[in-house]
Amino acid sequence: IEDLGSTNGTFVNGEKITKCKLKEGDRILIGTSIIKLVYEEYDSSQPPPPPMGAALVGEARVEDVRQAPRLASTGANRIAMQGHTAHGGTQSGVLSGVIDQLPLPDLLQLIGSSKKTGGLFVTTPSGTEGCIYLRDGRIYGAVINQHFEVPVEKAFYRMMCWTSGNFLLDTTASHDFEKPINETVESMLMESMRIIDETHQLGDNVPSFEALFRIDLPIVPKLRDLTPEQLDVFQLAMAEPTMEAILNHSEMDDIETTKAVMVLLDKGYMAIEQ
Structure with a gap:
């Protein structure tokens, strides 16, 4: 592919190029169009593809517009x-x-x-x-x-x-x-x-984003055993017991907040509503 001095330039895999030899899997950005180069076996039983540029005019373009409302x-x-x-x-x-x-x-x-x-x-x-x-x-x-x-x-x-x-x-x-x-x-x-990567390291017991929590009363584990960060997360759970709300309102990042939630679950301060 060769760029002949276009206004916005041509990019291959994020790099601006003037001339480049393409390989399968390359992604090309031209203006607001993204093209992915893929290999496909030729099927002789199918009609040949339309000439270059035919998809931009005539019936092919009309069909594209008609498909949009669906x-x-x-x-x-x-x-x-x-x-x-x-x-x-x-x-x-x-x-x-x-x-x-x-x-x-x-x-x-x-x-x-x-x-x-x-x-x-x-x-x-x-x-x-x-x-x-x-x-x-x-x-x-x-x-x-x-x-x-x-x-x-x-x-x-x-x-x-x-x-x-x-x-x-x-x-x-x-x-x-x-x-x-x-x-x-x-x-x-x-x-x-x-x-x-850190999320994957937390294992398979990470609550889903849609998880709903239950806090049983009386609370048996001692609140004083929690760290200040874990206590903050527990307070958020008492106000709005969903994983999404806790993550949204926590002052910590999602990783640290998730770790605190998992501690609260593991030690019995709350449970996932089934």
């Missing part, structure tokens, strides 16, 4: 229906697709290296919605399910655990955060990898 009207696709095609289609500064094929870390690296501005909206199969906001390729905000009271870093690191769902990059989207950050994509991804 998308589910939730999350990222809700925006995609407003004149945008899904699964990599682009229009008016919008790029959409599925993170099953293009993982969020890879997508963010492409967006960051090309210094794009906008909101990266993601919807998981369960309906959870999140958005990461960038300005000139740097991350300044992130939110999940409109919980803007949750620190940006927490929302971002949680989204990095998502491996399935739809995404949509809208280069016109923005939001004013009360406590914005100004971090490179690389630094945020490195920290998210550390957090994900």
Whole structure:
């Protein structure tokens, strides 16, 4: 692939290139279009593909537009229906697709290296919605399910655990955060990898994000045996006994908060509601 002096440049695997030999698995960013190079066996029983560029005009383009209204009207696709095609289609500064094929870390690296501005909206199969906001390729905000009271870093690191769902990059989207950050994509991804690795080290007994807790009275274990941090988490659980609420309101990061929750469960201060 060769860039002949385009305005925004051409990027291969996050690196800006002028000329590059491609290999299977490479991801190419041209404007707001992302292309993944894949190998596919030729099937002689099928009709030959249309000529280069045919998908952009004529009947093929009409079919793309007609398919858009059939998308589910939730999350990222809700925006995609407003004149945008899904699964990599682009229009008016919008790029959409599925993170099953293009993982969020890879997508963010492409967006960051090309210094794009906008909101990266993601919807998981369960309906959870999140958005990461960038300005000139740097991350300044992130939110999940409109919980803007949750620190940006927490929302971002949680989204990095998502491996399935739809995404949509809208280069016109923005939001004013009360406590914005100004971090490179690389630094945020490195920290998210550390957090994900530490989460895996906690084992298989980590409560799910949707877990509901029960606190039986009277409380048998002595509260004085808890550390101040564990006591803070226990107080949060008494006020709103869900894992999501505890993580959202804890002053500690998700890893330390989860460790405290697991201690409270292990020592019998509370239990998971079945």
